[in-house]
Amino acid sequence: MAEKHPFEPFRIKSIENIKLTTQAEREVALEEANFNIFKIRAEDVMVDLLTDSGTGAMSSEQWASLMRGDESYAGSRSFDRLAKVVDGIFGFNHFIPTHQGRASEGILMSLLVKPGDIIPNNTHFDTTAAHVLAREGIPENLLMDFSKDPDFDHPFKGNIDLDTLRHVLEKKSDSIPFCMITVTNNAGGGQPVSLANLQGLRELCDEFSKPLFIDACRFAENAYLIKQREKGCSKMSVREIAHKMFSLADGATFSAKKDAIVNIGGLLLMNDKQLYENARNELIMHEGFPTYGGLAGRDLDAMATGLIEGTDDDYLSYRTSQVAWLFDSLKDIGVPVFGPPGGHAVYIDAGSFLDHIPQSEFPAQSLAVELYLEGGVRTVEIGSVMLSFISPDTGELVTPPLELIRLAIPRRTYTESHLQHVVDSFKAVVERKESLKGLKITKQPSLLRHFTCDFDWVENAEIKENVEAASSLLS
Numbered sequence: 008m009a010e011k012h013p014f015e016p017f018r019i020k021s022i023e024n025i026k027l028t029t030q031a032e033r034e035v036a037l038e039e040a041n042f043n044i045f046k047i048r049a050e051d052v053m054v055d056l057l058t059d060s061g062t063g064a065m066s067s068e069q070w071a072s073l074m075r076g077d078e079s080y081a082g083s084r085s086f087d088r089l090a091k092v093v094d095g096i097f098g099f100n101h102f103i104p105t106h107q108g109r110a111s112e113g114i115l116m117s118l119l120v121k122p123g124d125i126i127p128n129n130t131h132f133d134t135t136a137a138h139v140l141a142r143e144g145i146p147e148n149l150l151m152d153f154s155k156d157p158d159f160d161h162p163f164k165g166n167i168d169l170d171t172l173r174h175v176l177e178k179k180s181d182s183i184p185f186c187m188i189t190v191t192n193n194a195g196g197g198q199p200v201s202l203a204n205l206q207g208l209r210e211l212c213d214e215f216s217k218p219l220f221i222d223a224c225r226f227a228e229n230a231y232l233i234k235q236r237e238k239g240c241s242k243m244s245v246r247e248i249a250h251k252m253f254s255l256a257d258g259a260t261f262s263a264k265k266d267a268i269v270n271i272g273g274l275l276l277m278n279d280k281q282l283y284e285n286a287r288n289e290l291i292m293h294e295g296f297p298t299y300g301g302l303a304g305r306d307l308d309a310m311a312t313g314l315i316e317g318t319d320d321d322y323l324s325y326r327t328s329q330v331a332w333l334f335d336s337l338k339d340i341g342v343p344v345f346g347p348p349g350g351h352a353v354y355i356d357a358g359s360f361l362d363h364i365p366q367s368e369f370p371a372q373s374l375a376v377e378l379y380l381e382g383g384v385r386t387v388e389i390g391s392v393m394l395s396f397i398s399p400d401t402g403e404l405v406t407p408p409l410e411l412i413r414l415a416i417p418r419r420t421y422t423e424s425h426l427q428h429v430v431d432s433f434k435a436v437v438e439r440k441e442s443l444k445g446l447k448i449t450k451q452p453s454l455l456r457h458f459t460c461d462f463d464w465v466e467n468a469e470i471k472e473n474v475e476a477a478s479s480l481l482s
């Protein structure tokens with residue numbers, strides 16, 4: 008068993024009760040949701056690892072910040088406070104507040120992406136890709152090949168493939184308005200990007216005169232993993248590393264629902280004055296006046312406090328060791344985990360775990376369903392249900408290389424006992440894994456099917472609607 012116990016550097020002041028359910032009750036909930044666990048009511052979930060986004064627990068200081076929030080329409084004190092904290096951590100010349108990460112992406116892409124443009128990234132998150140596609144651009148994922156192998160051990164499996172990027176830039180520079188990099192790489196196992204890789208990316212962007220934007224959702228976790236894993240960084244503070252990371256970029260999109268530990272909020276940051284002025288105009292049209300964006304004054308204040316707490320080295324030591332503890336504990340009982348542990352989640356290779364279920368019968372969905380049934384644990388499928396699509400070029404079904412489930416750990420929300428319950432649930436599933444069955448989709452919408460489609464066990468499946476056209480994009 009994993010030896011290091013993650014010590015929670017906080018004590019609990021306010022609690023939210025969890026309804027304990029029986030397996031029979033969960034069976035009913037699953038059938039009512041047609042085996043799509045997005046459609047299960049949160050109240051019927053005992054440990055919810057669906058996402059780490061907006062699901063963290065705020066501190067007493069953050070709750071106090073909510074009370075201090077200044078709700079003035081223009082020039083709010085809370086905005087000034089946020090601006091000071093943002094400047095200290097990110098160091099860009101300008102920023103605007105937005106209601107969440109995808110709003111920042113929407114503004115950035117609407118200003119910079121034209122039809123036919125290519126936007127390189129290590130791996131675009133689904134909303135980022137969707138915003139590029141919405142402007143008829145092409146989201147290009149340039150992850151290192153070894154990073155797709157769940158068993159390959161490398162400290163920075165989020166690194167972008169600089170050689171391939173050079174080729175793309177040499178051939179298609181005119182179609183590339185800017186480059187992006189996502190830290191940590193959520194769509195690729197939650198793996199970090201090294202400072203050396205960011206430095207190399209900066210040099211390449213300079214050589215081809217391209218701006219560089221960081222998708223900074225989990226920048227603090229990335230910085231902490233740099234501190235732990237990159238040569239010469241162990242004595243730096245997380246804020247020093249973060250500052251170094253951002254000094255290599257021209258701007259960033261940020262969902263505060265992750266590393267700023269708030270339930271809602273985002274930022275769009277940049278050095279370029281003209282881009283800022285254009286972004287501000289978009290903001291006023293779609294989100295709100297520049298000193299509140301898409302948020303209330305209290306949200307800005309809670310975000311400022313959350314940014315300070317979310318970049319604290321002791322907090323991040325606990326946070327990453329909690330993820331590593333779950334990773335090690337699952338590995339010890341024979342669950343194939345995607346290694347090494349990343350910053351916010353543990354990913355499981357369900358395709359190899361349930362190798363008796365073919366990809367066409369969604370092994371990762373089957374595992375997610377079984378974990379809910381066994382222990383009321385909600386995870387998310389990141390496999391053929393979510394990611395497969397019909398190629399517009401060939402008309403053929405394109406499926407992802409791996410059938411994964413993600414166990415995303417909300418920040419400061421669950422203790423080691425909750426996660427031990429997750430491990431115990433897995434233990435029971437490991438013992439009966441040969442008995443797990445495949446699923447078929449019986450009904451699906453034309454887009455974003457993973458949120459709302461219906462499933463049934465293969466032998467019972469009666470196809471009701473539109474299941475041939477796989478969805479193209481995600482949330």
Ligand code: F0G
Binds near residue numbers: 107
């Ligand atoms: N970029 C990354 C890397 C993300 O993980 C997310 C959201 C976004 C952008 C969009 O931010 O939700 O504030 O609009 N990820 C969540 C998740 C939804 O569950 O991983 P948002």
